[in-house]
Amino acid sequence: MVKRIIKAAPNYLPLSFFEFSKHFFNLLTRKEFDLWIEYEKHTRILGYSCRALFEFCMQYYAKEDLVIVTTPIHHTSFRNIIEEYVKPENIHIIRLNKNYNGIEEIPKLDKCDLVVITHLFGQDMDLSVLSDFKKKHNCIIIEDRVQGGTLDLITRSEIVDIPIYSMGMDKRPVALGGGFMYLDNKHEKIIKAAIEAIESLPREKTSKRFTDMLKKIPTFLFYNNRIFIPLFIELLRAASFFNRKISLLDFTNYYRSKNPGFNRERYMKKPSQGLLKSMYKNFDNYEKMEKLFEKKYSIFIESLSSEIIPYFFPWYKGINSLSTYNTIYIEEHLVDQFLEFLTEEDISCIANPTYKVFNLPYESKEADIRFNNGIVYIPSTANMKKREIKYLADKLEEFYNYVK
Numbered sequence: 287m288v289k290r291i292i293k294a295a296p297n298y299l300p301l302s303f304f305e306f307s308k309h310f311f312n313l314l315t316r317k318e319f320d321l322w323i324e325y326e327k328h329t330r331i332l333g334y335s336c337r338a339l340f341e342f343c344m345q346y347y348a349k350e351d352l353v354i355v356t357t358p359i360h361h362t363s364f365r366n367i368i369e370e371y372v373k374p375e376n377i378h379i380i381r382l383n384k385n386y387n388g389i390e391e392i393p394k395l396d397k398c399d400l401v402v403i404t405h406l407f408g409q410d411m412d413l414s415v416l417s418d419f420k421k422k423h424n425c426i427i428i429e430d431r432v433q434g435g436t437l438d439l440i441t442r443s444e445i446v447d448i449p450i451y452s453m454g455m456d457k458r459p460v461a462l463g464g465g466f467m468y469l470d471n472k473h474e475k476i477i478k479a480a481i482e483a484i485e486s487l488p489r490e491k492t493s494k495r496f497t498d499m500l501k502k503i504p505t506f507l508f509y510n511n512r513i514f515i516p517l518f519i520e521l522l523r524a525a526s527f528f529n530r531k532i533s534l535l536d537f538t539n540y541y542r543s544k545n546p547g548f549n550r551e552r553y554m555k556k557p558s559q560g561l562l563k564s565m566y567k568n569f570d571n572y573e574k575m576e577k578l579f580e581k582k583y584s585i586f587i588e589s590l591s592s593e594i595i596p597y598f599f600p601w602y603k604g605i606n607s608l609s610t611y612n613t614i615y616i617e618e619h620l621v622d623q624f625l626e627f628l629t630e631e632d633i634s635c636i637a638n639p640t641y642k643v644f645n646l647p648y649e650s651k652e653a654d655i656r657f658n659n660g661i662v663y664i665p666s667t668a669n670m671k672k673r674e675i676k677y678l679a680d681k682l683e684e685f686y687n688y689v690k
Contacts, residue, residue: 408609451466459568
């Protein structure tokens with residue numbers, strides 16, 4: 287097989303350079319934008335980030351004996367926020383099925399205040415199994431749909447009270463920052479509290495917003511520019527002759543850790559007017575993204591044999607991923623070998639940088655850790671040509687045949 291360079295990274299910014307540059311001009315706005323948009327049945331609350339909105343929710347419902355039921359795997363920040371506000375003995379873990387795409391068992395409890403669900407791999411889990419549980423406990427259901435299914439749906443299920451979304455640089459929709467959540471208009475008290483709480487936060491400075499976007503320019507080049515990517519790979523290849531410690535994998539790990547695209551700390555802020563303008567202008571830009579992601583992922587799945595799809599993508603259930611991430615599952619003991627295999631082929635990849643399992647002990651923790659440790663990000667199909675997608679599929683087949 288002729289060796290190809292796949293001109294794509296394990297992530298992608300779903301916007302053109304012109305669209306990227308418009309966010310800088312939005313900083314010049316003098317218009318005042320509200321932190322909320324009221325619709326007929328619900329209200330959209332805007333925040334500095336999805337994690338800031340989630341932390342507000344946890345603050346709002348916080349009490350000494352708060353009891354929460356939650357899925358085992360979350361984005362690191364969501365996991366950390368839950369552990370900050372809830373006592374370990376009051377965090378109860380939902381058991382997911384062996385494919386991690388559905389709920390298998392809900393904890394049996396006498397009391398529950400909150401249910402927090404994180405959807406994974408660009409698709410939604412079926413939440414109808416929580417209907418009776420919600421009726422019994424009269425609990426609030428919060429869902430992280432940042433990596434969920436289509437945004438044509440406000441929420442995956444009518445039983446959900448608060449769906450939360452990100453508008454970060456690699457999310458749907460994208461505004462290079464910000465996030466929002468929906469609240470049913472019947473929840474007047476929390477809507478008022480959310481607006482007042484966000485309004486009281488220190489406002490993001492325009493200079494900080496400008497600096498953050500400047501830092502995203504090299505990220506845009508690494509993730510999107512199909513001329514820059516192969517040139518950089520060739521540069522790394524040449525450098526490795528003089529220093530064997532230099533590799534595409536090492537660089538990817540280093541760059542992702544230093545440039546995650548969001549603020550890990552000091553995120554409890556009120557969005558600047560420039561950020562709010564970018565959000566207002568881009569609520570609907572998810573539509574073209576979803577069409578692109580679905581089209582490219584469909585080509586990818588169709589390029590794989592039916593034998594390896596359930597092996598590498600156990601969660602796949604015939605629904606094409608709508609995430610920028612191209613996530614694959616590798617048996618935990620084979621992860622390092624798989625990463626080395628792709629790196630030798632100059633294919634960018636990175637071990638799971640996003641999701642974490644709770645620190646507290648619980649029944650299915652070992653299985654959840656094994657699964658979470660087996661998550662690997664490979665090149666995003668959104669920025670790949672058809673021939674590259676097929677080449678990547680062939681490489682997965684080659685690795686599968688080798689280890690099996």
